Amino acid sequence: MAQDDDFHPRLGRIGNKGKGAGKRFLGRVLAAANLARGGAGGKAGRGSFFGSRIGRGSGVGRVLGSRGKYGAGHSRRVIVKASIMRLSGKGAAAAAAHLRYLQRDGTTRDGERGTLYGRDEDAVDAKAFQGRGAGDRHQFRFIVSPEDGDQYEDLKPLTRRLMERMEQDLGTKLDWVAVDHFDTGHPHTHILVRGKDDGGKDLVIAKDYMTRGLRERAIELVDLDLGPRTEREVETILRAEVEAERLTSIDRSLLKTANAEREVDSAGRDAFDQTLRAGRLAKLARLGLAEPVDGTRYRLADNLEDTLRRMGERGDIIRTMQREMTRAGIERAAGDQVIHEAGAPVARPIIGRVLAHGLSDEHADRHYLIVDGIDGRSHYLDVGGGRDLPLDQHQLSPGSVVRIDPLKAALRPSDRVIAEVAAANDGRYDVDLHLRHDPAASEAFAQTHVRRLEAMRRGGGGVTREPSGQWVIAPDHLDRVTAWEEKQLREHPVAITSLSIMPLEELVDVEAASWIDRSLAGQVPTGSRQAGGGALGAAPGDGADVSARALRDAGFGRDLRDVMERRRQWLLAQGFAQDEQTGLFPRGMIQALERKDLANAARQLSAELDLPFEEARQGGRIEGTYRRPVDLVSGRFALIERAHDFTLVPWKPMLERKAGQNVSGLMRGDEVNWTVGRGRGGPSIS
Template structure:
């Protein structure tokens, strides 16, 4: 009975045949040593150093589930959980709103509809209301949960709710969360946003060990309960499939665990099937130059094997994605090369096929571009907010970014070293009397950007700055972070189909190609063939309009022809915008002073322009990205050949932008 005393009797050390029998307790100790649990017995593994991973709720459960995870067999169904902690201070609230819009975007359901937000008790949660509740929170957690066989669930909501209920029990508190299920990738997955407070309103601290191991183990055991353990047939079929894969597999991980100090491993195994797949995999690795046969059935695995196979797997996923998208759009042309450009080295001009997420967890995006060079490119464009949204079919120019520490960083460092580690505009002007105040102010803007990024510069109450001794190293690290977030710069050449540009009464990117005569690099295949046809039609139209003359080799524009086309485009846009504003349009002249309100941005074939609204009329001047944060403000400036000196504020005493 449950209340009766119970004393287990483990038996004697000797068996009936006189052979020594290992005690059950000894078997437990042996198993615990395999997973790194401190036992106190001789030969037991030492306890690891304190690293903070067990601070917070769920530490003991995370430790237990971590041990179970390492002792688990092959029959359990797997799940992947990606987790991140987001600080809500500063721009964190704005980022939280953007993330909420992102997970509810169009095309993520099985029917291609916008994502539906749900919670513990409702199938239609209010994202705005959730964000209002988080307004005073210090942080929030974001999880992406993907079960290996999640496609077998007709509805993921019950699975996710049971998972979060189990997490509540593990952490000992009620949780406030919302989630969205996504079915727009090969593996269905769920985005979960969890408030960073417990049921008492205190900051919710979850132990890293639970986040790293506990969540995954809970997600795996639930899907195993729902769909049942994997059968022998499923396990064997998966391993046979993995033998010839050019990516990191479970077989590779097992081989890596078994290799010795010289990276040598053999296929030998007590299980004939496991030995067979290990031998087959080692032969495949040898064919890929990732293992050497050292004789006697042993192989030496290559250095960096795991990273190499992981990169190969990612590249294979990208190529399959490209093939799928090209086939769906009937762009799978014979002889067209597919290029994975994770590190773009040369400028690329082409038509956007698709924009997507290469890593939803880190908000990294990619573009598929049908290039004028006759190749289809997969381009890593970094963080989503670092590159403007571009419609499919638009023609773009993508150039590699080269972000590095600036001369301004070196100047700040020199001034600070001469002034006891402090920098200010006054100290700068005192150090360099030839510098202007506007020039010094640009250094302050650089420091402010670094401060917001948490690089390590501090602004004092009097407006001066404390500059650390390793400022240049910090500036270099800041530049490298920017480079990772924005590896390329993107310019929209045209949002219209290239065939329509041949008769446009505007200055188009085709005119630039014709004027520069550099279209010899445009190959007569794929999108390049379409561009070549459009260039030929554009030449003929320009000659008919008496804006150019000559044949292909002697073709040239008439004087002022491109400026004439640009003014046509501006006047046509001015008529359209004037109808909505109820004001006439006036063309801006070189050297003219412009004063008015920065109203908005308009994109024309001749480029992007700023609507500057004045009391009686309005004008259009070239757009600069820096104007984005000044929309609605009064401004003044003088129209130069290639730029405008902008000053903001009624008194025009604000910063100047060149």
């Protein structure tokens, strides 16, 4: 129509659009109404059940999600990641650690510490929020990342409007806090929401709303603030994707149009689309991820999507390493920057100084370390999930020294013995059955098998302990052990040992048995000092060579070589080393230095506890209440409080589950063999 008056309406009777048109229209109206109020909708009957529709916001989430599916392609893009954090068990401690991490230094535009804010306040007390959530069953976590977040000077107004919309959609007030991060290429906001509604009941949010509804609400607000993307902006973004070494929207379009043989044509809907497809296919061919077939057709590699995703992650890692090394004032050639791929085994132990500790995946709570190694290279390592990360935050702070040992998922001899004993006893195992099956075995040896089963039970390994103390062992026990080990390895690919939280320079003249002293004396920190490893623990320190030949004359290797020589001279001057030429050390040197360290710490603790200190004796029984760990230069020790005094003994990770409880064990060498609970056949820790 050239003009408005060119339109000539032709009137007819209502309902003359064909047979059944009115019914179809009425059906669509009823379906839309049913969808909006959270009904079954579509073809589902009244009795149909959809788990994704349980909870608040179900209908709103589906309506918003369907709008996003068929909406215009010029809307601003916003990534929203949602997860539910269970607070039972170690969950509350993990949630507190996560909240502290979100407020870390260097996350604001000015590189300052991140600050929590809420509905009405720009600074919220984290402890007050945690206190209100004490006893909650769960907590919601959201990460909101607008693609154009760099255009916002301040993300707080956007977040507050988004949470206001969310409260309207869910029909309840929410108790939430948030923190904005500007330390990546994409500014984003972390939002924590308590798992309670305004009536004090458990808050349940429908999956449809968490996965799609909240994202569409965020897109609405960003579109209102910045306006929909123009044609020019869309074209600029797409042109940039042609040469990108990551998974792009063009790749997804190619995969969607590929045939069964994964062949695609560079021809597009129009000239611009064809230019994009042809340019991207040429780039993929150069990367070895596509090959020309004939004419304009290409065959895509089978692993195209996974490979491009890994390439994108690797690019992010390289940028992270460069940023952290620049911040630390360290220069490294490309060949001296080592990236240990997630899931790939670490070839050998790594000793080094922590340059950075952070989240590689903030949604999945997976952590990374960047370590300046004694080999003169910088190492990036995925160290697994933060929920059970064995080291405290200060033990992984920049400047601390750690040793990282590779772990392997493998059956142990004890697993085979347990399966053998159970097979001979109708699928049951305990210490008595073990000793009857193998009269040559000692009770202490059988207890190590019980500890293995206890670790599996706590980690969901598919074993059951009956009230009597007997264990129910399935016929496929060895297969379950293998599956459990592989799961553990994915969560914790390496064992991390804290060697020192003190700066290297301060170890030159400290009156304590440092890890440097043990290295000079030809020892390695014992297992009791190890802060990680869990059930998969390899022998910590195996192959961890800090001798002169292993120290490269660069970076941390050069610094350590210098400190070791100065420490040797200090030990000579103090009479610990006997020969000035060879620097030989007497057998009791480590023990003497450790006693000095314990004595200094005991004086401070004695004043704090108003109790005298009693040194633990070799072969003596340790009985009392485990209070907390105490970190010294000589290692981590457990504070055991007794009726009239207290003592310090080598710490073990499993003691943390016994805080405030009575424990007992025997002091043997550099460790304590602990027994907790019912005794023979019952739970114990080593």
